[in-house]
Amino acid sequence: MAKLLEAANAGQAKFFLQFGGQGAPYLKEMQKLYTEASMKPYFEIVISAIEAAAKMVEGTVAHPEKVDFRKWLTEPDSAPADDAMSIAGISLGLIEATQFAHYEYLHQQGFDRKEMLKHTVAASGHSQGLIAASFTALGLEGQAYNDALYKYIQYLFLMGVRAQEVFPHIYATADENAKSEALGAKGPAPMVAVLGESHATVESWVKEFNGAAKKIFVSLYNTPNNRILSGARADLIAFHERYKAEFEAKQIKFVYLRSTCPFHCELMTPILEKFKPDLAKIGFDYKGADLKFPVYSFWDGANLQNEPELGLRMTDDLMVKTLFWEKSMLPVKNDKSITAILDFGPGKTSQRLSMDTLAGLGHEVPVYAIAFAKDLKTVLE
Numbered sequence: 001m002a003k004l005l006e007a008a009n010a011g012q013a014k015f016f017l018q019f020g021g022q023g024a025p026y027l028k029e030m031q032k033l034y035t036e037a038s039m040k041p042y043f044e045i046v047i048s049a050i051e052a053a054a055k056m057v058e059g060t061v062a063h064p065e066k067v068d069f070r071k072w073l074t075e076p077d078s079a080p081a082d083d084a085m086s087i088a089g090i091s092l093g094l095i096e097a098t099q100f101a102h103y104e105y106l107h108q109q110g111f112d113r114k115e116m117l118k119h120t121v122a123a124s125g126h127s128q129g130l131i132a133a134s135f136t137a138l139g140l141e142g143q144a145y146n147d148a149l150y151k152y153i154q155y156l157f158l159m160g161v162r163a164q165e166v167f168p169h170i171y172a173t174a175d176e177n178a179k180s181e182a183l184g185a186k187g188p189a190p191m192v193a194v195l196g197e198s199h200a201t202v203e204s205w206v207k208e209f210n211g212a213a214k215k216i217f218v219s220l221y222n223t224p225n226n227r228i229l230s231g232a233r234a235d236l237i238a239f240h241e242r243y244k245a246e247f248e249a250k251q252i253k254f255v256y257l258r259s260t261c262p263f264h265c266e267l268m269t270p271i272l273e274k275f276k277p278d279l280a281k282i283g284f285d286y287k288g289a290d291l292k293f294p295v296y297s298f299w300d301g302a303n304l305q306n307e308p309e310l311g312l313r314m315t316d317d318l319m320v321k322t323l324f325w326e327k328s329m330l331p332v333k334n335d336k337s338i339t340a341i342l343d344f345g346p347g348k349t350s351q352r353l354s355m356d357t358l359a360g361l362g363h364e365v366p367v368y369a370i371a372f373a374k375d376l377k378t379v380l381e
Contacts, residue, residue, distance in 0.1 A: 002111050002380050004340065008119035014337040015120045016365075017136055018328070019099050020350030021127030022191075023257045026098040027072065027085055029346055029371055033101045034073045038108040043073065045146055046097045049153040053093070056281070062089030062164035069094070083171075086258035089164040092128055093157025095346060099132045100149065102344045102370045109380055114141065121338050122294040124328035126350045127220070127263065130297065131156055131314050134304060139292035151284050158278045159271070159315060166270045167261045169233070176233050183240050185254050188233045190262035191219070192240075195226050196252035202227060205246070209239050219264035220323040223356040228323075230262035268319040272312060279311045286310045294331070301327040325357050333363040342379065345371030 007013035033039050047070050054067045065084050072079040085091060107113040123133035135152045164170065172180070172188045180188040194202050199221060206218055206229065216231030216239055229236060240247075240254055247254055262268065279285075288307035295304040299321035307313045332338050332354075343351045351369040358364055368375040 001115075004379060005111065005115050005119075007339075008115070013119065013339045014335075015116060016332050016338045016341045017120055017123035017133060017344070018341055018350060018354060018367075019123075019125040019129030019132040019344050020095075020346055021125070021129050022086075022091065022095065022259050022263070024095075024345065024347030024349045025082070026091075026095050026346040027079055028076075030094070030098040030101055031073055031076050031079075033098075033105055036105065036108070039101065039105060042101065042104045042149075045149055046100070046153055047073070049150045050093060050097070050157055053154040053157045053282075056278075057089075057158065057161045060089065060161055060165060061168045061170075062087065062161040064170060082258065086260060087164060087170055088167075088259070088261045089157075089161040092160030092163070093153055095128065096132055096156045097153055098346045098371075099129065099344045100135070100153075102346075103132075103136065106342075106344075106370055106376070106379070109376075111380060116342075117292070120293055121335055122296060122331050124296045124298060124331075126222075126298065126325060126328070126353060127323060128156060128318055129350065130295070130317055132344065134286070134291060134295045134310060134314065137291040137293050137295045137304075138286070148286075151282055154282045155279070155284045155311070158282070159275060159318070162271050162275045162278065163261045163263070163268060163319060166268055166274065170260050172233055176237060180233075180237050180240070180256075183237070183244060183254075185240060185256060187256045187258075188237055189256040189259050190233055190236070191228055191230050191257040191259040192236050193226065193228055193255045193257060194247075194252060195255065197225065197250050199224070199227055201250075202229075205243050206239070209242060217262075217265035217267075218322070219262070220325070222323075222325050222353050224360045226353070226356070228257065228264070230265040230267070232262070232267075263319060264321060264323050266320060271319050272316060275315055276312070284311045296328055296331050298323045298325055298328045301330065325353055326361065329354060329357045329361060332358065332365060333361045338365060340365055341367040343367055343369045343371075345369060348372055351375075 219230035220228035
């Protein structure tokens with residue numbers, strides 16, 4: 001048994017589980033796990049879920065390229081370019097599939113899932129990672145686990161499709177690309193990281209820029225000097241142009257995300273009604289009472305165990321509500337029994353955000369990125 005689990009069984013360790021969000025590369029991680037023999041049953045469930053969901057939305061503007069997930073796994077060179085893989089109608093579901101693959105692989109490698117969950121205090125997720133976190137808190141095994149896995153994959157895949165239908169401007173125009181490149185920021189997107197300075201300073205610029213008619217939003221507060229703005233590409237480019245001198249003077253970085261929707265702002269509000277029929281169609285009817293341990297929202301810090309239903313609540317959190325990562329980390333700071341955070345990726349982005357946020361809170365615990373070979377080895381020792 002892994003030393004971490006031995007320590008937990010001895011009453012010396014407790015876990016907090018977390019999952020990342022958009023922006024990190026994910027396909028290569030998943031393709032690598034697909035080659036593992038022990039993972040074949042997992043991938044058959046996931047592939048069938050995505051194939052069935054894709055048929056429900058054939059012809060959608062959210063899929064300018066055919067979704068052939070099975071082929072992308074079996075023939076890695078057939079996968080579209082990164083720009084296409086970041087389209088919301090593709091990336092939301094496949095990022096979750098990657099996260100669940102890491103979650104399953106850890107179990108397959110001997111870090112027993114039942115034992116881990118027995119010693120898990122709580123969970124959360126960065127943006128779409130909140131949804132993956134709620135899946136773990138169901139604490140299911142056997143056929144019930146497989147059934148929930150199927151529904152959760154379809155849930156987030158279809159949410160991504162409806163999100164892109166709400167905001168169908170998948171690619172930047174030639175004019176937007178040219179203007180942005182002239183400003184020194186390539187790949188304009190409806191979400192941009194503004195790195196450096198205080199939140200208050202950036203908020204004041206946003207307020208000044210928007211005037212009476214609100215156009216852009218501070219949508220994610222990641223760490224004390226890292227936040228994301230969401231809005232139409234043209235508005236974000238105009239914001240960059242207006243404050244470029246201030247950015248340069250204060251050494252602020254302006255970096256567009258690999259995202260095709262302005263998540264976490266009111267521009268995405270129409271999805272809430274649009275998505276209801278999909279929830280009913282796939283039978284996504286989970287309730288807060290189904291969660292075996294707390295899952296904390298990054299919006300208001302609420303424990304999702306108290307929610308009458310999870311489907312629309314989590315959709316609202318991801319699509320419309322502002323993200324405050326500190327609210328997801330406060331339970332770690334406040335519960336001194338938590339000795340480690342297990343992060344299921346993709347990549348290491350959410351690991352770094354948690355480490356920086358906890359440092360800002362004056363509290364540090366190890367954050368192990370399961371997607372990273374060195375951390376995985378440490379956890380399995």
